Amino acid sequence: MRRLSRRKALSLVKELDAFPKVSDSYVVTSTSGGTVSLIAFSTMALLSVLEFFVYQDTWMKYEYEVDKDFSSKLRINVDITVAMRCQHVGADILDLAETMITSGGLQYEPVVFELTPKQREWQSTLHRIQNRLREEHALQEVLYKSLLKGAPTALPPREAVFMQSPDACRIHGDIYVNKVAGNLHITVGKPIHHPQGHAHIAAFVSHESYNFSHRIDRLCFGEEIPGIINPLDGTEKITYDNNQMYQYFITVVPTKLKTYKITADTHQFSVTERERVINHTAGSHGVSGIFFKYDTSSLMVTVSEQHMPLWQFLVRLCGIIGGIYSTTGMLHSLIGFCFDIVCCRFNLGVYRRRQDAQLQTNNLSNHHAPLLAPNAAHE
Secondary structure (H helix, E strand, O other), X not given: OHHHHHHHHHHHHHHOOOXXXXXXXXXXXXXXXXXXXXXXXXXXXXXXHHHHHHHHOEEEEEEEEEOOOOOOEEEEEEEEEEOOOHHHEEEEEEEOOOOEEOHHXXXXXXXXXXXXXXXXXXXXXXXXHHHHHHHOOOHHHHHHHOOOOOOOOOOOOOOOOOOOOOOEEEEEEEXXXXXOOEEEEEEEOEEEEEOOEEEEEOOOOOHHHOOOOEEEEXXXXXXXXXXXXXXXXXXXXXXXXXXEEEEEEEEEEEEEEEOOOOEEEEEEEEEEEEEEEOEHHHOEOOOOEEEEEEEEXXXXXXXXXXXXXXXXHHHHHHHHHHHHHHHHHHHHHHHHHHHHHHOOOOOOOHHHHHHHHHHHHHHHHHHHHHHHHHXXXXX
């Protein structure tokens, strides 16, 4: 009984076989079939390898939501060099609520404004990257994914100490401000705060010493991440007028960065530049200096690194192999069909009927010939 049940089970399994086997005696091989098979197998192998590289690659996904965090502080990272002596220049922040943020987190360092050849080469490379970023924004994804590969984004230090005396002031450090619109400004004189407003002591600085030529080595908001290039990094402005005014209008967007290597809360920003010469007699009023007017966006962007799931990779791989196998089989049959027609190796329609009629006539003539021969001989 057990053997009978096993035989029934095996016969049932055989009936469910969706891949029937063809005996080798019925299989006909050909040179063209072998050539097509080699091409198909090579194409399968090539596309499978390329699909594996696609599986290893990642892409950045952008999601948008309303920023509900209003109580936290916004960090501003500053590294700006101004072509004036440190005792003649001052920097501070005044936000929309008329709250003055002292520059206690900023340091003033006397430096030489002119760059060394190595630093100038670094700045030229940074300018080329910035031009590519303006033309092709997708390059930022490459920067996000390679931010921990050790790519230096800070100005390299000087190789040697110059004999030239410092003629500029490097203002660098970080400041924590409220998440409201504000104005980071660098102008003549040290800032002071009094109950009726905000001012800079500029009476003891001669007008001839005004020079707001500057270089922005680093300006970013939020957590500072190495490898990320910001829109104003490497910006250099040279002026020959003492009353020059530079304005940068910045829109800051809170950004959460989530990759397989790092998770950080940072900020992206876009900027619009404007510069003009202060001339009160011509109606161009204002104060000479460098002004960064920023405002925070109400939207928050989440940038996450995505990877293709394993099941999707297997499905795509099966689609490649099965599609190429089926397509090459159909193409081989179609080419063989066309080749047979061109070479007249089989006939269709009227030609087949004519051939059948001719065969029947030949058969009849062959059958009647032996019967007629004896009668003719008897006569």
